[in-house]
Amino acid sequence: MPLPDWQRFHLDDGVLREPSPDRQRIIVWLPRRAENGVRCWERVCNVPGAAIAGDGVVCSTAATTIQAQERGGGIFGKLLQSFRKAPDAITWVLPTGGTTEQVGARQTDALLAWSEPGEGPLSDEQLAARWPQATRRQRLGSNLFLVTGVTATQSAEAPAETPSTSVATSASLGATPQGAMAQGAMAQGALLAQPNPRQQAEQLLAAARQAGDREREAAALADLGVACQRTGDSRAALPHLEAALQAAQEVNDQTLISDIQGNLGLVLAALGDPARGLQFLQEGLATARDSDNHFQVKSALDNLGQAYGAMRNHAGALIAFDEALTLASNLGDRPHEAEMLWCLAIQHAELGQRDYALTRGQEAIHAFEQLRSPHVPMLTEHLQKYAAGDGDARLPPSGVAAAANPATPTSGPGLLRMAFTAVKSMAKFVGSGLKTVAPAVREERLQTCGACEHHTGVRCKLCGCFTAVKSWLPHEHCPIGRWGE
Ligand code: SF4
Structure with missing residues (x-):
């Protein structure tokens, strides 16, 4: 270049x-x-x-x-x-x-x-x-x-997309023999050689348009919008998601409509239009409830909770995360369950409910431990600092609102938010310390996804994750148990 x-x-x-x-x-x-x-x-x-x-x-x-x-x-x-x-x-x-x-x-x-x-x-x-x-x-x-x-x-290092509702985890917390490291390096090299989700979505979009397939076009536009959004490019994401919504409504794909509405809501909030953002998020939740799609309801609640948290409506965020936690538990989605527990800890901390925050934080760490997440030491350290420090400190919110204020949180709820941001961000980058599965394992996972009715070609419709990325991570799971430990 x-x-x-x-x-x-x-x-x-x-x-x-x-x-x-x-x-x-x-x-x-x-x-x-x-x-x-x-x-x-x-x-x-x-x-x-x-x-x-x-x-x-x-x-x-x-x-x-x-x-x-x-x-x-x-x-x-x-x-x-x-x-x-x-x-x-x-x-x-x-x-x-x-x-x-x-x-x-x-x-x-x-x-x-x-x-x-x-x-x-x-x-x-x-x-x-x-x-x-x-x-x-x-x-x-x-x-x-x-x-x-x-x-x-x-x-x-090429940026990859982070799974939307599940936390990247690693099997290799214990020994790291040289062979495993070499294998990890090979796998990362292979990952670097592949198109990223944005490129994948662009390729699928071009193919769908060439074939005149409006249904596939809607899905590819949504994938493209989400890929832009998750690399922090909300302005680029907006027109893709708006076009995706129109196409999804034309073909009456309710699951996709709900997915797009939720992501549109997050994008609009990030672009400084929280009122419209909230409207889309609530519409996304209503659409998911109408279609009785529990996975989609869970994702919509997660999105809504994140937006409420960023808008400092912590009581609203608690309600949304609590219902998402129940659904994640009922559906057996353990990574999402662990995330929702930590999100609840953040909201309790924001409300000054220190004991509840510590309890939820401990539950989250236990859940992450069971997933053998590499983030457990970091989460534990942040929770300990929160416990030892000023639990009532108020700091700028995370996510959308944090973009306007890059201050580094060093106490109170900011500690818990910072840990969560780190967990989500680490999975975005190859070489961020996360290990990968062997290429053959990953290939098997991709083949399973490729044959799955819930796959858009880029993302899993049930969890919203980009499977090209998720499939590399040792302790990621298919939300309906088709692969992963
Ligand atoms: S196999 Fe599992 S992870 Fe892959 S697309 Fe289907 S439901 Fe999603």
Whole structure:
């Protein structure tokens, strides 16, 4: 993939561009908070010759950052500089003419990110979905971001879709012999070589249109919309889901209509129209109830609960998650049951009901343990911190609302939300630490799904998961027991 024309990125006020004769390079200076009267800066530049990674929406390349401080600043400032200066500190001239000196070591766990040609400017929501492990996402200009806490290797990994209602789990919590690791690497390599769900949906859509098959077109449009939505691209998702709804209504596919209504609701809420979003979510639930499809009702309740939670209607979210939990339990959908228990813990914590939150949290961890989920240690740690800390702390909500406020929750219900976000996000990325099944096992699972009446060609209609991704994960299950332990 070619380098972009760095000159075309307009930088935000206060971000300075360092002139560079090399068009392959972009170097910018970010103002930092002054320390003891000394002005501080951060110098960010791309790594010359580094590859450009792209997933069809987001492009990125490796970058480095260096902290620096301006020379001068009085006697105290000079004294401080002499103490903090790195032994091999470099001196630069700022684009404004001032002189700066390096402070501390060069950081290499950084990326510059922008959107693919033809895509709109990147949003913070997209970046959060793409790099959930990032420690910082900072806008540098229109459609140009600095992401830290991420390496270029991680940037090159293709994003995959997370299962919608089930948590990715791993069989390999215990021993990790070299053979298993090699097998995992092979499996991940095979996964990287395959089209992602968005590409799969696009291929199916083209085939359906060519065949004039409106029913298949509706399903492919829905899959495409959901694939966009789950990579954080709500704006791209909206027209696909609207077209999918029209097509599904024409062919009167009630299950699909309910599915699309729920996802449309989430997309509209993410795009800042919670009233319409809620209306679609409620319609999706009503459609599912009318068609007596318990799996669909369960998914619709989960969606509704997530939206209520983001809108701080925690009592409403509790009711929705509680009914979804009952249905998941009755239907034997254990991964969804574990998720709903944790979601209930979050809502109780939001309402200041600490004891209920701890009880539900423990139940969730027990359920995840039974699934041999690799997330158990992380969930346990967050619940312990919640138990030990200020259980009444109020922090910005997760999901839709969190996109507008990237603050990192460090106490109270925010701890539980953060853990849940991590669980959902980890499954999005190959190489995020999750192990995979052997290719032959995965192939068998895919064949089962491929022959199943509940498969759209991309997603499972019963759980909403992208089977190309779900089938790799050791402890994922078919919701009706056709594969998985
Ligand atoms: S086999 Fe199971 S997981 Fe696959 S599509 Fe059918 S119901 Fe879904």
